Amino acid sequence: MSAVTALKRVFDWKVRGLRWVEIIGLVLVAAMIFSVYLAKAGAASESVRIASLERQITENGQRVRLLRAESARLEQPGRLEALSRGAGLGPVDVHRRATEASLPELAPIPEPAPVVIVSPTVAPTPADAAPAPAEVAQ
Amino acid sequence: MSVHDPQAWDRPAPGHAGFKLPSWRWLAEAMWAIEHSFGRARADARPEEDTRVRIFVILSLFSAVFVCLAIGAANAALLAPRGGVGSISHPNAVSRADLVDRNGALLATNVVHYGLYIDPDEVWDRRAAAVQIKRVLPRVSMAKLNRILSGHRRLIVMPGLTPGERAGVHALALGGVSFEPEDRRVYPLGSSATHVLGTADTGGQGIAGAELAFDADIRAAGLRGENVPLSIDLRVQGVLENELAAAAMETQAKGAVGIIADVQTGEILGMASWPTTDRLNRAVSAHYEMGSVFKTFTVAAGLDTGQADMNTRFDASQAFMIGNRRITDFHATNQVLTLEEVYLHSSNIGTSRLAVEMGPTVMRDYFGRFGLLDAAPIELHESARPRRPTRWDDSTLASLSFGYGIMITPAQMSAAMGALTNGGRFIPLTLRRGGRPGAEARQVVSPETSLTLLDLLRRNVVRGSGGRAEAPGLRVGGKTGSANKLVNGRYDPTHAVGTFVAVFPADGPVNAKRYSILILIDEPGTYPRTGGFVAAPAVGRIAERIAPFLGVQRRADPYRTALGDKIPVFEDVEGDGR
DSSP, X not given: OHHHHHHHHHHHOEETTEEHHHHHHHHHHHHHHHHHHHHHHHHHHHHHHHHHHHHHHHHHHHHHHHHXXXXXXXXXXXXXXXXXXXXXXXXOOGGGOOOGGGHHHXXXXXXXXXXXXXXXXOOOOHHHHTHHHHHHHO | OOSSOGGGTTSOOTTGGGOOSHHHHHHHHHHHHHHHHHHHHHHTTOGGGSHHHHHHHHHHHHHHHHHHHHHHHHHHHHSOOTXXXXXXXXXXXXXXXXXXOTTOOEEEEEEEEEEEEEOGGGOSOHHHHHHHHHHHOTTSOHHHHHHHHTSSSOEEEEEEEOHHHHHHHHHTOOTTEEEEEEEEEEOTTTTTTHHHHOOBOTTSOBOSHHHHHTHHHHHHHHHHTOEEEBSOOHHHHHHHHHHHHHHHHXXXXXXXXXXXXXXXXXXXXXXXXXXXXSOOOHHHHOOBOOGGGHHHHHHHHHHHHTSOOTTOEEEOSSOEEETTEEEOOTTOOXXXXXXXXXXXXXXXXXXXXXXXXXXXXXXXXXXXHTTOSSOOOOSOTTOOOOBOXXXXXXXXXXXXXXXXXXXXXXXXXXXXXHHHHTTSEEXXXXXXXXXXXXXXXXXOSOHHHHHHHHHHHHHHHHTSTTGGGOOTTSOOEEEEEEEEEEETTEEEEEEEEEEEEEEEOOOSOTTSOOEEEEEEEESOOSSOOSHHHHTHHHHHHHHHHHHHHHTOOOOOOSSBOXXXXXXXXXXXXXXXXX
């Protein structure tokens, strides 16, 4: 019973003839309206961005298609074969093919060359190297 | 308490004289009538029609409307479909999806083209404009250009400008010239795979080839922005086309067909029809009597029924007479041959005798099993039905046994050879990558028969008529076919068809990776016109070139080394009369 009384007191709590409950309600409604406005405005700007990105994707996609088509045209098997034949290329004879495993057999790894100690050479001085550009300039 | 004067209900509405229009007058009168009704209610001592009741009614109405709106808004906000934000269609959506080969290489695509429009009223110097446009766009009709330029309406001059042409016209900086985008189907490979791909019309409707066969799939994939992969391998297709064209030109042929398929899955890896300028896809639409290739099926039927084995002997020492018809051999041996020798020497007499022994029921059954009596099961709508014999008497059976009296399409032959060399399962040919979904293989001969035939095909290349198809280390097996065409009611030897049907590698178990190659040369102009000379060399070259793409390793088999050299010991064993 006291709860009802307390509730009624809260309900009847007024300032300048206006119930606080109503003032709070109004403030909440205003806040909600404002937040909905913000959310909507945000969504609108996002959808504009999405549309612009999608347009970009479509444009890029079309460009990619065009380039793919162009590369496919240049890689036509008939064209490639004509070009290779023109350059003197052709299928390799089976006797001239080798697998990776048979490489050592075909070209044995050379023995490491014996280490020969040579007499130290004199490094060229900057003075020796300098005239070269001058000769070129003449 | 009402703000209205209760005594004023019968007063005329104020401002009544101000409204001249009848509709306004009617509205004002209606409103005043409502107002007065409250006054009347109070006067009649009916307080339930008082102002409070009126306010309550209006409040209720507004509340109901707002509740409805709130429910609607909540529903729209919370239960909106997923992905509803942004546009609904895929950004890369096109009317028709790109066709790609099994490895993703582009075969057909949509490229935005432009229609060229001119509004003559905005063109300053019409004569100069016409000359300039003609210079950058030579294919435009000058007459049409002049007609539009001398008019007064914006009209289309030419559809289908490529982006390059558009840039050229745009660079002229002419007034009154505008472009409108249009989606066009382009085939960047030109004549490559043209018969397989077919065409789509400008309305985006497939009208031939894969474009027609997979029309619905291509449209659906286009909306999703995906590609449609075909089973063909562009590398294999390229080799096939190049070698086929080379063979056809070398033999001065009228036409040529090549089909390469995976015998285990039925996938077509390459399909070519020469000349490419001819719209007819000879691989699926043209009929040929293919000659001796059919001996393979006759022998297979004989082995599978148990009617014969490899050592069964057939008398080929003299012509085989059926009524008045005399059947002879092209390469007459004039001796009694085993079934193997019948096959390797391509003896008409031997296979005729075998076919007649088996009888029409068995022959018809086996030809039906190999799909020789029905259109090739492939997605292409162009797949034609064979020309079948009407009577199945002994003479017909003899003809059928060596490939006369029945005209089939090369695709049928490819499917039948696949069935013979994959363990006896007839698998429908397909242009879909990964095989046809839900396709059921039909067992047509036993795996043992298939293995025997594989060995026989290999021997035919090593020792028989298919020697020119040998590719070192790739174990090619195959059968030649040579037939004369019926010209004015007679089989004319100058109008021949030379065929070679091969599989490689021919060794290994029945379910090993294996590919079939069919080359058919239509009316070769050079002599000899037999399949062993006109078609077999192309098969060898093709096998050699496509093996690396298909992952077939060079390997020795009982007949040849990996480098294609003879293995003499085994040849001696053969010479002992095995």
